[in-house]
Amino acid sequence: MTKFNVLILGNASAAPSLTRNHTSQLVNINEQYFLIDCGEGTQIRLREHKIKLQRINHIFISHLHGDHYLGLIGLMQTMNLLGRVNELIIYCSENIKEIIDIHLKYSRGTLSYPINYVTVSSNQSELIFENEKVEVSTIPLKHKIPCTGFLFKEKPKSRRINPKAIQDYNIPKHAINKIKLGEDYESETYEIVKNELLTQDSLPSFSYAFCSDTAYEEKIIPIIKDVDLLYHESTFHEEHADRAKKTFHSTAAQAALIAKKSNAKRLIIGHFSNRYPDLNLLLNEAKSVFENTRIAEQGIFFDVQNSQ
């Protein structure tokens, strides 16, 4: 069983409060860390959870509004101070480099590690990261400035060896790897044992979609179709739907409608305007459209593999 969870480091929209940090999330897929967004104070929230900063090699920035990136330079500086050597890969619109460079210029700072800037486009969904087990694609969102969400998807897993069948058919050890890859077994006497007899179905692959900031945008539905866990911003209550439209944000009901239409298994809502001291107002609104909704509470881990 692989690990696949999301730690909410902040759920505030524009103005942070004592209990609500600006947006940031840490995705942990089998102990590989991916940081999404990095609002002011993110490095402190990471310390609070005893996350080793140097284990973060990939940072995804959705867009260049301050509440989504103003903690990045501070985090990078602390990584530097701690003697980081490994490359840091930053996925963002191309302008992030200019912002970081001007800071380094005036602070006369150099970094002890290289940065690899991966420019993401907000026009179409594209694959921006891939390893053996996971791929990350962008989700073009509809916001005031270029903005992308991120879809984390486990690749299809290989079939699992059935230990009893391996024993029953007397399969030698050297043949196991090929069977794992789906091949039939052929013995020295040319007898064939079908792969299905030797293996069990593979474990399911899970997916997580991060969609913030965005107005209600049905174009994202085919991209996030059947996602296991969907984070969708819900800055406003329906009562402030006009304000949501004007500022290119979503209401809780709109977030829930996207979850419903995309057949998501579960929805978490966040990026709350601080005009709502009681978030149940937003939760109940979303639940009336899509029952399996939860608040993206700061400090909470969401297990992507658990649909409850």
Added chain:
Amino acid sequence: MTKFNVLILGNASAAPSLTRNHTSQLVNINEQYFLIDCGEGTQIRLREHKIKLQRINHIFISHLHGDHYLGLIGLMQTMNLLGRVNELIIYCSENIKEIIDIHLKYSRGTLSYPINYVTVSSNQSELIFENEKVEVSTIPLKHKIPCTGFLFKEKPKSRRINPKAIQDYNIPKHAINKIKLGEDYESETYEIVKNELLTQDSLPSFSYAFCSDTAYEEKIIPIIKDVDLLYHESTFHEEHADRAKKTFHSTAAQAALIAKKSNAKRLIIGHFSNRYPDLNLLLNEAKSVFENTRIAEQGIFFDVQNSQ
């Protein structure tokens, strides 16, 4: 009695921790607020103390190392969100404008209020702010990049009316203002009453000097001579004096020596490297040179008028 205090909002050097924010201080002189430095997270610390952000009209940035200014843009954005109208005056080296402008450019942001950038030089002490009661001058510091401290000085106060003498000499009300300004009283029959007979000595004027970041620098001594409260960085213990020299920072003993040589009444030390979990190590080092020293504890108000 006027109010003159300093609220410590952060005392960490480069890497912040859960309990030590990056540098920021709020100087309150008779309910007029002056913010010095604005490290990441400062707006949260201000909220913690229920400080009304819109009452801050003057922000002094010592230098462009991230731990002294990376909270500024977030604070400015929250001020904007809260509908600020009043001008914000930022005192810093000229490059701060470029940093803020590039952020506004890529976030396509506009501010609801004007910014007045006052460029400070780090070559000589100069008067950068003055009103009826207070003046603020720069203190050229010795750091890796241009860096200035700030000296807050109450102007000499007027003599105080002696109510009993006013009664005894039958002074009419209309003459009081001139007497407050130091004039003698001349009656309608040309009798003169000397000002000294009608007034008491003025209350003392107090001063606060903020010196961070800096290597040991005796040139600042004449500028901060006889200061009531001196904040001097003490990033390191004497054990790491080499590191202090290399990074243009001070040890606790050096901070204390500056306090002693400038005849300060009281010293507070801060900007601590997080290699020292127990700050008493630094406090004791400073006290061995200058007894009246205290730790600049986060969340503490220091009364500039109280030398204990």
